[in-house]
Amino acid sequence: MNAMHQHQQITASFYLMLIRPFWGTALTLGTLWLMCSSTCFADDGEKLFAPCVACHGNKGEGNAALHAPAIAGQDAAYIERQLHNFRSRRRGADGSDALGAQMQAAATALGDDAAVAKIASYIAKLPRTFNAKPASGNLHNGNNLYQGKCGACHGGKAEGNPALQAPRLAGLDAAYIQRQFAHFRDGVRGVDPKDTPGRQMAMMAKTVATDRDLEDIIAFIHQQGRPK
Amino acid sequence: MKKGLILWVLVTAVAFAAGAYLGRSSKQDLKISSSTGGASYSGGFKAEGNADANPAGAIRSVAGPAPTNVVVVKDGESIQAAIKAATAGTIVRVMPGTYHETVYVDKDDIRIIGVIEQGRRAVLDGQKKLNDAILYSGNNFVAENLEIRNYKGNGIMGQAGNNFEIRNNVIVDSGVYGIFPQLGQNGIVEHNVVSKIADAAIYIGMSDNILVAHNDVFDSVAGIEIENSRHAIVEHNYVHNNTGGLLAFVTPGLPIKDTVDVIFRNNFVIGNNHPNFGAPGSTVAGIPAGTGILVMAADDVVIEGNIISDNKVAGIIITDHAHASNITADPESDPNSDRVKILDNVMLRNGYDTINEAKALLLAEAKVGARNLDIVRVGPSPGSCIINRHQYVTVGVGDFAECDFTNTAATVNYLLPPVPPREIKPGERGKVVYLGICTGCHTYNGRMIGPPVQVIQALYMDNPQGLADYIAKPTKKRDDYPEMPPQDYLDPETRLAVAQYMLQVTN
Numbered sequence: 102m103n104a105m106h107q108h109q110q111i112t113a114s115f116y117l118m119l120i121r122p123f124w125g126t127a128l129t130l131g132t133l134w135l136m137c138s139s140t141c142f143a144d145d146g147e148k149l150f151a152p153c154v155a156c157h158g159n160k161g162e163g164n165a166a167l168h169a170p171a172i173a174g175q176d177a178a179y180i181e182r183q184l185h186n187f188r189s190r191r192r193g194a195d196g197s198d199a200l201g202a203q204m205q206a207a208a209t210a211l212g213d214d215a216a217v218a219k220i221a222s223y224i225a226k227l228p229r230t231f232n233a234k235p236a237s238g239n240l241h242n243g244n245n246l247y248q249g250k251c252g253a254c255h256g257g258k259a260e261g262n263p264a265l266q267a268p269r270l271a272g273l274d275a276a277y278i279q280r281q282f283a284h285f286r287d288g289v290r291g292v293d294p295k296d297t298p299g300r301q302m303a304m305m306a307k308t309v310a311t312d313r314d315l316e317d318i319i320a321f322i323h324q325q326g327r328p329k
Numbered sequence: 330m331k332k333g334l335i336l337w338v339l340v341t342a343v344a345f346a347a348g349a350y351l352g353r354s355s356k357q358d359l360k361i362s363s364s365t366g367g368a369s370y371s372g373g374f375k376a377e378g379n380a381d382a383n384p385a386g387a388i389r390s391v392a393g394p395a396p397t398n399v400v401v402v403k404d405g406e407s408i409q410a411a412i413k414a415a416t417a418g419t420i421v422r423v424m425p426g427t428y429h430e431t432v433y434v435d436k437d438d439i440r441i442i443g444v445i446e447q448g449r450r451a452v453l454d455g456q457k458k459l460n461d462a463i464l465y466s467g468n469n470f471v472a473e474n475l476e477i478r479n480y481k482g483n484g485i486m487g488q489a490g491n492n493f494e495i496r497n498n499v500i501v502d503s504g505v506y507g508i509f510p511q512l513g514q515n516g517i518v519e520h521n522v523v524s525k526i527a528d529a530a531i532y533i534g535m536s537d538n539i540l541v542a543h544n545d546v547f548d549s550v551a552g553i554e555i556e557n558s559r560h561a562i563v564e565h566n567y568v569h570n571n572t573g574g575l576l577a578f579v580t581p582g583l584p585i586k587d588t589v590d591v592i593f594r595n596n597f598v599i600g601n602n603h604p605n606f607g608a609p610g611s612t613v614a615g616i617p618a619g620t621g622i623l624v625m626a627a628d629d630v631v632i633e634g635n636i637i638s639d640n641k642v643a644g645i646i647i648t649d650h651a652h653a654s655n656i657t658a659d660p661e662s663d664p665n666s667d668r669v670k671i672l673d674n675v676m677l678r679n680g681y682d683t684i685n686e687a688k689a690l691l692l693a694e695a696k697v698g699a700r701n702l703d704i705v706r707v708g709p710s711p712g713s714c715i716i717n718r719h720q721y722v723t724v725g726v727g728d729f730a731e732c733d734f735t736n737t738a739a740t741v742n743y744l745l746p747p748v749p750p751r752e753i754k755p756g757e758r759g760k761v762v763y764l765g766i767c768t769g770c771h772t773y774n775g776r777m778i779g780p781p782v783q784v785i786q787a788l789y790m791d792n793p794q795g796l797a798d799y800i801a802k803p804t805k806k807r808d809d810y811p812e813m814p815p816q817d818y819l820d821p822e823t824r825l826a827v828a829q830y831m832l833q834v835t836n
Contacts, residue, residue, distance in 0.1 A: 249657030253780030
């Protein structure tokens, strides 16, 4: 038992000796990459973002008049996934979704996957905005329905939850939420077999009984995450 | 948006109160009844077959004759190992000491009896790492004289076991439920001291023929909760400094759709003003701190002989699903509290710091100077009655009838001689596990403890194996939800069966 234990220790330290010289290299590379990600990538991101500002605003704050949602501070993985969905015609390809088609063209204009990743990470770092017009509804009903149907994935305060691939909803304008919700419900969005999160949302969208209930839920979402 | 309050919809409230006000006679006659005489409530349960016999008799034991086979577990040994080795029909005597383990009991006639030596108990200590102290699915289960601390999920949870007795235990800071028999028939929960529980200290879930008596329950969110259960008597308990004291609920979205025939009698319901520390957005987080007794959508609840004092919102709140917070209605559940019966209770200093919504109701009933509030009713409550209503400061009970009985003396309890085990048909394994385990925390369409089943169905729509694997070894995915306890004590086939069942239920 003792000999065995000793042997394990020796083996372990032997491996450590082997590995140690590489650590330095790995650390240096990591540092370089980190430095780059905050400077070079951001520059790229800013450049890549330039065409977006026409609709989404130069701070990513959205423009309800142009039907463009607020995107500043949205989860990077979500933005990346949606850009890929647009590019691969999983989203915005349905004939009834003219606004989605606009976005599909814009997303397709992005060069490659690397550009998509860069722009997503740039947008995710933009400070969140709260420009959406007030949405009115019955907050009591909205809270109850939100907690029962939405909060388990989108978070109790509509803050989003990357672990469940659920985007932040707080700060989005009512018309955008309503439109996307209808798309999920009516088989416009979230139908592609490869779009699992979209299909999950589509299934939940079908459980909200009335437009009134949806308005109340949106009114609740509107109250969330706002600066006091 | 104020959290932790039952939010009366003001418009409804004013309309309702205006109606009540207009319908009020200008002079109220005092109808004075004595509860030492007069007719007695006959209860809502009749034992099958012998209508003449009083079903209760003096039953104080439901688990049948004690086994003669005894094994002893000493400090440093494992209770679970002893139970694994034991045959059905064994008393496991646990000597004083500290035991860091989760105990699973899937055999019938097992009794875990702690031995107390000069105040020293057998302590099950989860060290805030383990989820559950005791999970039993066997019938005729008894747990006595134990001390349970520092678990994250449940102190003692029953999963479809009948004829259980849980008594003389001390349970402290042990997760979301202290004592939680789920889907059991014929059980006694008595003489336990339960505190610091983040949901219900004693939670009777989807069970029938229950006696909860002589417990000391405090510093928890919900004290004693009778939920989606039938024929329960809750008596002689001391329920203090919880957020809400005694609760009779229908939680929407559970497989059992009603709560019927609950007697709250002779309890002390004192100063239940503890700040609500339930998970935000969960059902219990909707209980206003300062609630003595809460009746929500439960039918035939009798409230008699309690001393209800110093609960700052109100002594008794009667409500429906529509007015409650964090509740999603269930089309298959009647949302109203039907036939509430309020007999004599001693009510003192309740409602001294009540919520604005209740103040608005008082105002609407022209009870302007009221410093206290004993009974509040919102939402329909058809067929309800009260005696000696003039004693209390009330809103919303003006249209209650006079009860045609004054006491429940004729109803001793609803316990039965040992009943047969729940019948499990072949192919129903998944369903029974769903009812007995999952629905303890997951309702179909609302947030109880874990995410709603509807959401789980969307997340795992065509992937039952993924769900089966997840429940064996859950990972935390939601900051504002408690961590799910692993269900790896279920074998892989059972896990898959319950996952398949869960993904296709429709309410």
